[in-house]
Amino acid sequence: MRIGAHYLDNGWCEFAVWAPFAERVSLILYSPDERTVAMQKEGEYWKTALDTVSPGTRYRYQIDRQTERADPASSYQPEGVHEASQVINHSAFAWSDTDWKGNGLPELILYEIHVGAFTQEGTFEAIIPRLDSLKQLGINAIEIMPVAQFPGERNWGYDGVYPFAVQNSYGGPEGLKKFVNECHRKGISVVLDVVYNHLGPEGNYLRDFGPYFSDSYRTPWGEAVNFDGPYSDEVRNFFIENALSWFQHYHIDGLRLDAIHGIYDMSAQPFLLELSERVREFSRQNGRAYYLIAESDLNDARVIRPHERGGFGLDASWNDDFHHALHTLLTEEKDLYYRDFGRIRDLGKSLTEGYVYSGQYSAFRKRKHGNDSSDIPADRFVVFAQNHDQTGNRMKGERLSSLVSFEALKLSAGSVMLSPYIPLLFMGEEYGETSPFLYFISHTDQGLVDAVRRGRKEEFKGYYGQGDPPDPQAVESFERSCLKWHLQDEQHHRTLRELYAELIQLRKTIPALAILDNTALRVISDEQQKILAMKRWRDGSRILVFFNFSKDDVYGPTLFLDEPWKKTLDSSDQRWSGPGTLLPASIQPGDEVTVRAESFALFINER
């Protein structure tokens, strides 16, 4: 069922809203003059169609002659979460991406952006001038953090309360369309982060319309969405229509589904399965693939298994275990969930099987965690050395650049980019941005602000050393989180960016790297020396990589040195502002080699 305000082919504007318990629903239009129009009940929905509604008209719904609320499926909230909705004519935008079919999921090099903090202006349009630079880097997909209308002007986006409305302070629907259109013109896909597990705490009026929420479950972020209780069919319709609307009206190429472990659903036909089937159907109808990428804390391979094998059929999932394995090797941190990681073989397992926790006991979770993902194709996992969560959910929001050496930053780049998975970079990572990425909000409800402050303090008590987290409501927390683009002109930063570009280039051109396949991959993990050797192959193309996480120069494991290898890239090389390579330009069978501390080196053997 289509919801919200939509222009029909005959020019009439149709309004449809779900309000199953209402006895009367009216549409209030605010221009040219304020008027109230009674809506007709159709099943659990209320509808009306009018021929006199101009694009830009503000409106609200009135429920049972009392409550006046913006449209839950509003496309635009020009004055924010507490004010009226605005009618948008989606077909008015002049798209120039008609031939665009999207980049294939396995080819993506993802780059995560927070629209507000990426540029000085904090808008969609302000990103456009940066696209060429990202393209030069090799990026072919931008993932934007949630843009659904949230309260205030500063927010990560996970407090959104109008899932269909594009944040006003970012430039609204028009801004997002312009941005996507430009991306597509440059061959860049756009993935949008959407939040279907809860709604934000301020400006959420959905419960005035119907049973959108469930009291059978409790999420960490507030009321659980009603995905399996009475009336849940139409709640599902709301979110499925939302997913499709991004593809349809905004030409978004894929969705990142935030924290699906917060989507509580015991039903025989889970929402996520229904969503993936509907998106697949939409893709078929449109002759191209739109994809769904889950963020999940469950380590449950069912999420990305096809339906026929008992799965939900999502296209891919973030793999946090890869991150944690890498992060702990780089930083030796043991706080919170990092206590479950820290061994070379954790990274080795992640490279070969996906999840590190595939059913064994997790000391952090105090229970067994995960299941076996070794049968999951490598192109169903997204990996990263940094992302908004792993940076911003630290007490002080430090990026890796503030935590480890320059050499280790390069090692981190190599670990992600030479992995058999889809890589994701967090904005600024490519040049070693030094700004933190802090948690920031701009709520108007003081009680809520205090609760968030308390929550953050509580969360980090006893972790990440002394002190309190910065105030999330303070404007400085946002301002400190913005990128400092000028850094790219400084030597080390420029070098790091060049290394990322080189790695992306190699990844796209060497067949053994380009094909995401962790079954044609072997690793040797030397726990004592803190070095990992990885071999990958594809037809005649073969590569060998040493990743040395030790602070010492160490011998490379010799097991893979049974064929001739030619050095292609060494992060310790002076070319990459390193201390200089210890590795020969080529290795013959039987040779022994020494790998620089905190470096990686790539060899190839093209037969």
Place this chain on the structure above:
Amino acid sequence: MRIGAHYLDNGWCEFAVWAPFAERVSLILYSPDERTVAMQKEGEYWKTALDTVSPGTRYRYQIDRQTERADPASSYQPEGVHEASQVINHSAFAWSDTDWKGNGLPELILYEIHVGAFTQEGTFEAIIPRLDSLKQLGINAIEIMPVAQFPGERNWGYDGVYPFAVQNSYGGPEGLKKFVNECHRKGISVVLDVVYNHLGPEGNYLRDFGPYFSDSYRTPWGEAVNFDGPYSDEVRNFFIENALSWFQHYHIDGLRLDAIHGIYDMSAQPFLLELSERVREFSRQNGRAYYLIAESDLNDARVIRPHERGGFGLDASWNDDFHHALHTLLTEEKDLYYRDFGRIRDLGKSLTEGYVYSGQYSAFRKRKHGNDSSDIPADRFVVFAQNHDQTGNRMKGERLSSLVSFEALKLSAGSVMLSPYIPLLFMGEEYGETSPFLYFISHTDQGLVDAVRRGRKEEFKGYYGQGDPPDPQAVESFERSCLKWHLQDEQHHRTLRELYAELIQLRKTIPALAILDNTALRVISDEQQKILAMKRWRDGSRILVFFNFSKDDVYGPTLFLDEPWKKTLDSSDQRWSGPGTLLPASIQPGDEVTVRAESFALFINER
């Protein structure tokens, strides 16, 4: 991890209890003299072993020098839920069923018993003299409603609070063992109903020991069990050990898992999967099959699909849809969930596919319900015309015998017994018991009693006509629910019993009925005439059944009358105290036939 009190091979008695947060746990023994023994911490468990503990010794645990509690894994609570536990020497019982390997699940004819209401005495031992009569009827499996220690002496059993302890008023562990031993000597399997979705509200002290419960979910019956949160591994251990202990110590053949839709579990390795794998492993070790049968309100075929295909791997599931389809045809009731049923084709679908609701909208649930079970083998469904829930969860607890005619009772018998599924009879159903089966409790907590009373009233408001439900706490509610055995001597009751016996006999001997296969089965549903024709076949054996749910004599559908059929049984026959058959002894292709109102008739064609 083994929990509770157990004798070791050397005669010592070992006590083990899970108390992860305790700083000190002691064992208090009450005989010969009271003494307190400090227990040793082993991981999250506390243990001690003593050489001076006689069977029958009473004991409690003392936590942190304060709280004194019976053993959560107590085998026996001789004085009820609030008093001490008793040490049981399980190896002392003289079993005489050494060669018993159990009846195969697909061969079972199940008979559900409430131990308290089945006999005057209300004990396990009192059932034993009745076994021969059940065997004569053709029953080869008794399913007993839960026997885990509950508060008071009258309870359905779903308020149990010591999952390992056998209800004292039923005869305790010794009584249950004697009963099972006798059943096995007579070739009767025993299935036990166990409740893993919640614990009863009175006498539940588990939370004093550890985080057995979760606040992430709410069940209709109280706190949800912690199957997926921190520390859940050992909560799972508690229930898995419980399942195995019934097999091991009591020689139970299978478990009926109560209301698994109340087992909230989002983990990647669901508890039910872990349980089924552990029971399968136990079966392998013991060279015979122990089985798990789910009760589920989810209509989710994943529950009974093998793990390899994304399922939980349980052996079978109750199929409520079959019941509802049949019940509404017999009674034309529309209350509560019955509003979703009432058509001949619902029963037809259930006979061919399993679930009637396989994804379509349910008006009662106000959402889509279920998924496709058409690939599920027929021997994974248990069906019934009555059971404790479908009888007792009516406002006045009426059995079918109080709701429909004698002819319809016979029709009901035929529908279940000639179905391709595992049949279950509710005690007394075979002779048309006229006592109701009411909801009864005997709590000591007055507030709780009042809450239960209010709950029952609320539940039935506006349904099942006027009046209030009988008082569940009143002793009369229990007494009225007990069987009146003498009824079996009266003509109609005796006839009905003979019909059940005949049907069971036919089911065991006619190949097309004996093999549970709903793929070798076709139905024709004539909605207008309210008649259903079912054909089943197996090699040369073929059967045709007409089920006429109409109050009129009607023509049988002719589609299946394309081969010669021989009449084997007609419920309207005078032999079954009916008005007399209208059907010829044999049918030739092209014949037309008339089927008596509210009757069924079985034909065979043995080629």
